[in-house]
Amino acid sequence: MANDRKVDPKEGRKTHSSNEGAADRARVEKVADAFRNRYGREPECWVRAPGRVDAMGSHTDYNGGFVLTVPIDRDTWLVAARREDHQVHLSSLNIEGDGQFDCRDVLAERLSGWQIYVQAVAQLLVEDGYPLTGCDVMVHGTLPIGSGLSSSASLEAAVTVLFSQLGGFQLDPVDMALLCQRAENKIVGVNCGVLDQYSVILGEADSLLLLDCRDLKHSYAALPADILPVICNTCTPRSLSNSAYGERRESCMTGVRQIQAQGRDIETLRDLSVADFAEVSAQLDPVVARRCQFVVEENQRVFDLAQAFENDDRAAIGQLCRDSFMGARDLYEITVPNMEAMFAAASESPGVIGVRQAGAGFGGCLVAFVERDKVAAFERECARRYQQRSSIAPEIYAVAAAPGAGRLVAARQSAEKAFATA
Incomplete structure (x- = not known):
């Protein structure tokens, strides 16, 4: 478990x-x-x-x-x-x-x-x-x-x-x-x-x-010294109170109840491994199943990404970030077109190691992990590519922990x- x-x-x-x-x-x-x-x-x-x-x-x-x-x-x-x-x-x-x-x-x-x-x-x-x-x-x-x-x-x-x-x-x-x-x-x-x-x-x-x-x-x-987080602001503000945040949360609670009804002793989705979820997902409402799948897999990605940073495994960092964004798009459905435009722009820019959504979604920012010595080139190219796709001037800037x-x-x-x- x-x-x-x-x-x-x-x-x-x-x-x-x-x-x-x-x-x-x-x-x-x-x-x-x-x-x-x-x-x-x-x-x-x-x-x-x-x-x-x-x-x-x-x-x-x-x-x-x-x-x-x-x-x-x-x-x-x-x-x-x-x-x-x-x-x-x-x-x-x-x-x-x-x-x-x-x-x-x-x-x-x-x-x-x-x-x-x-x-x-x-x-x-x-x-x-x-x-x-x-x-x-x-x-x-x-x-x-x-x-x-x-x-x-x-x-x-x-x-x-x-x-x-x-x-x-x-x-x-x-x-x-x-x-x-x-x-x-x-x-x-x-x-x-x-x-x-x-x-x-x-x-x-x-x-x-x-x-x-x-x-x-x-x-x-x-955080490895030669990797910087870079904020990629789509300049598409979101309002959490007025978004579909509450609906996603309710879907997760519904999923827990439906899984408990199958005889599983769980309190929250955190109590399921990816393998556990595969055993119970077929009996869930299809929309609820997608929402729950994202959360269960995202929990596992937290540990996998921490290990990837510790091992300086940049290929793993990139794949985990990509999997997270795709799950947010296809399973949790919290992306919007400008987030997808920013994901594409950042993924194609110099020095990028990985890029994914930040926060609750429905607009706002993405975060990219970028090689420190290529941050300036990344910022310029990501901004150019995003503006080409969206006709919006973004805000792209590196931050420190x-x-x-x-x-x-x-x-x-x-x-x-x-x-x-x-």
Whole structure:
């Protein structure tokens, strides 16, 4: 049975800590200036949370399965200063809309757009007994919204870190991920799994994160130094709430019930190996069978890809990524024409090792694994080929594996120094 597979947790969980790497000075000054112009004072707290991209494991998280993911250095920054009252004032440097709410009655006036994610986290913190501090907040992100790079989870994680810093309390990283997931489920209304939140909170620099979504155990695997993930944004945004995400999830639950009716003792599709599924698939509804087949095979590909990276087996990396995309297209049916155009363009471009869908599908991004010394050529050629096929100018850019959510002390110090010498 597939449930014999285990993720060996790294000894000790990653603690919530500072990310003290050198901050981009231009970005620091831009964000600090925006905060001063909006609120008329200096920011006192800087936090960040990365986005993330699937290396392997689409739609396995809510099936209690396994995911191999890469937290990336495209991220969300929150810059804030405490207020004497109970008000939280929200503004963004690159997303439209200001808003505010009262910490004593967070949802008295429900906000919309990106601001509801802030409210959602705040409400769950209050319900769990954590103290909220009024504050002025400026948001700046480098993640494209609605493209499968977990911009929502990145914002949720950054908000949680911010309130914990201002309020003087700490959350266990796994508890933080679960709180952010509950906020998105309960308040925002998206029935997501825990993958996105876990990835952006517990990631480590230069590493892949292998997550067991049932037991919430994880391990880390090194990404070869001469391979870079490259984000291939189709510039075809998706809306997860309005997509067929819920239908796919229901098909998987139906499949579990139909398999249980055959006498199989399973909780989720994660409990089936590929061979197990072959024995029960003929008695499933045909559409349900296709959905379940993809998830069962995708779970196996997670382990196979982790092993392929460890062995630096580039042929295996390429084949596994291709199999994943074809399954997403033919079995789970979550691709759209522009995703298929991007897959073809990336597959034909210099230096590509493998390419597959990122996130939930229905638009958004693909991820390619590319030889480091050929990234520039890949970016140029992939963009050209995609635009020929789609008449849309894409966004193609390499990313690095980044640490999880935390403070940006280096950014704060840089901003204070810049202000002092201005």
